[in-house]
Amino acid sequence: MNFSPPAQIGGVPSVSGVSIVTVTATDPGGLFVSTTFSLSVLPANASSGFAITGVQTISCVTVSGGRRWVSFIPQYSGTDGSPVSFSVVNELLPTTASGPYSLTLYTDNPTLRLRAQQGGSQASYDYNWLGACSAPARQGIAEPGTGLQVRVLGNPVRGSHVEVEVRGVTGQSLSAQLIDLQGHRLGVERIERAGNPERLSLPIDGWVGVLLLEIRTATERQVIRLVQP
Template sequence: MIAPTLKVLSRAPDNNQLSNNTIKPYLLLQNAGTTPIPYNTITLRYWLTTENTIPLLFQKNYVAIGQGNLYLRYVPLSPARQGATGYIEYSFNAGAGSLAPNGDSGPLEVQTSKQDYSNFVQSDDYSYINNNSYTLNARITAYQNGVIFYGTEPMASGSTRAAAPEAGSQLTVKVLGNPVVGSSAEIEISGVMGQVVQVKLIDMQGKTVYAHSIKDARSVERVNLPLGNAQGLLLLDVSTTTQRQLVKLLRP
């Protein structure tokens, strides 16, 4: 049975160091339901870009349910997706027991480095958000018995299109000022003249903050996005029928 009441939270203890030879995707699971969830039915995916094909090394700094009960591996993707050349998979053995109703797993604090200790660049990692305390993160996906029940997987990369766009027709999205200061963000969209363009601004809980549709795009379109009360890292999703761009937007 799928457990929709289970949530995934993450925190980044790296003080916004977006380029480092070690990354620390610290996770925590919550069970808001009334039924225990066996850990060995759960897998998690932290989606990231590794910049190259160097093998990854894992270290378990602190695992509240026992280090021996947590397994880690890196799974490369072919083809890559938007913001991900692969994912780190978290899985558990039966010795971990069950996640109690209205309880949490305690911290799953792990760190990852490359075998040659070259740098990661986290700014384009799909699952990365910069927050010092545990916060719901809908871009980390969770599965029970192989069926997704939390989060949203990254979209397929634009490089998987059947045909390459003509010269000068590549979708380009620019945020005019990032981090954003003020109550709105201004973006510039080009390369989609005559097409229908969908613009969405999404927060880290997967909620749409603002949506806008352009019916017949000009060569360059400027769109003002009201931010409301949204703060922190936001995901800007701009798409046509054939192309898509995802851009991280920061509002301190």
């Protein structure tokens, strides 16, 4: 297999298996951004039926030394339009929600067994989430002049609201949501046309511990860890 700029991977694979691929783009000023995805090569005689062929890792946030918050989407082949029931062994009960799925995981268990069922067909996949998290990334990092810039005005957060300042996305629509470490969304605020800066005040009354703040536009996304003592 070989890569042909700007965006083509081609060739005839010599072996089957799953590889973690990291793509990095660097501008003339030396700033860079990376993303990671799984590339799956099925055996030549593999069934063309329903299967989990890979996983797209959306984000990976360090909660503590041995704990990560991971958001991901499984990728399927052979779907027929009927509901897919998805689960993660010992981590997530079966659900027909389409994802992305969010889990709090420990680094001493680096591989998840994913399972999916469509009608009478079942599929499984071993997802090396820690390998995907270890690849270079820029999740949650804001730098001047690079588009979406997010600043929390006070972290650890004290009081009933978290105050956030967003820059670099003037006129764009954006959403802000708080997520707990079990992946539950605690509230969403949407702005149709952002100012510069755009100030947000998100309620967290009664919450103690760690939350994740996700700021998203149509093309950019950042996740920031919040602490409420």
